[in-house]
Amino acid sequence: MASPDQDLAPVLDKDGVRLTVDDALATVTLTNPAKRNAQSPALWRALTEAGRLLPGSVRVVVLRGEGRSFSAGLDRQMFTPEGIPGEPTFTDLARRDDAGLDAAIAEFQEAFTWWRRSDIVSVAAVQGHAIGAGFQLALACDLRVVADDVQFAMRETSLGIVPDLTGTHPLVGLVGYARALEICATGRFVGAEESVTSGLANLAVPGSQLDEAVRDLAVALLAAPRDAVVETKALLRGAVDRTYDEQRAAERAAQARRLRDLAGVGE
Numbered sequence: 001m002a003s004p005d006q007d008l009a010p011v012l013d014k015d016g017v018r019l020t021v022d023d024a025l026a027t028v029t030l031t032n033p034a035k036r037n038a039q040s041p042a043l044w045r046a047l048t049e050a051g052r053l054l055p056g057s058v059r060v061v062v063l064r065g066e067g068r069s070f071s072a073g074l075d076r077q078m079f080t081p082e083g084i085p086g087e088p089t090f091t092d093l094a095r096r097d098d099a100g101l102d103a104a105i106a107e108f109q110e111a112f113t114w115w116r117r118s119d120i121v122s123v124a125a126v127q128g129h130a131i132g133a134g135f136q137l138a139l140a141c142d143l144r145v146v147a148d149d150v151q152f153a154m155r156e157t158s159l160g161i162v163p164d165l166t167g168t169h170p171l172v173g174l175v176g177y178a179r180a181l182e183i184c185a186t187g188r189f190v191g192a193e194e195s196v197t198s199g200l201a202n203l204a205v206p207g208s209q210l211d212e213a214v215r216d217l218a219v220a221l222l223a224a225p226r227d228a229v230v231e232t233k234a235l236l237r238g239a240v241d242r243t244y245d246e247q248r249a250a251e252r253a254a255q256a257r258r259l260r261d262l263a264g265v266g267e
Helices: 041-053 090-094 098-116 133-140 168-175 177-186 192-198 207-223 226-239 244-263
Strands: 012-014 017-022 025-030 060-065 121-126 129-131 143-147 151-153 203-205
Touching (some): 060 207, 090 098, 133 168, 143 207, 226 244
Parallel strands (some): 060 121, 129 151
16 A cells, blocks of 8 residues: 555654644554564554544544555564563463453553544554454444455454454444354454445455545545534444433434534523
8 A cells, every 4th residue: 555644744653653644634554564564562552642642633533554464463472482572471461460461451452442532533444464453453443444355354262362452342333243253253354345245344445446445535524514523423322322212312412512503502
């Protein structure tokens, strides 16, 4: 993939993550194609920092990976006895008490949580492999546009662990419990066609058209008034936990806020 943000001065560029901002559009790029954008705790800390550095002007965030793969998952060095220098090994983590282990995983998860903030819409542009942590990072976004060579897979269960980087909730919400269980338990690949038909992806395009398709989607998302998009996103995100009548009430309250705002009338 060509880099649509290559001419912009980065707001952040460290540990395999680059953040650029062009007014209302931010782009977060995974920048280690030689390792297929493998993930590590340092990369997760950089992703968390990128979320904190977003200016208030940003409305849409595009997440992309350089090279042939979006992200092939965890850096394999994490599975070795020596691990990654300066980072705790899996054995080190396992030896912590419950509170310490929970805190460590919660810190890792922060890199995956901010993409669904109500004030932004996040779009993952996914090509090639998106495996394990890579799959979960794509799932962290609101929307996904995929290249026709995409290969999603949740391999954690096959390794004797579980998906713990926030991917299980959106996966079940998108494809349902039965298919989510089958995808996770088998670790099989999910390609572009199934991604779209199952609801994992909004759109699949040839790889050469991925950047253009994501740019077109970003432009369309930016066309509507910001406050209306924020309110609509909040309505839709909360719908799954509300009854039908509760959702009707939420719609009325949101519309009242919008009408008063448009009319300049205080509540």
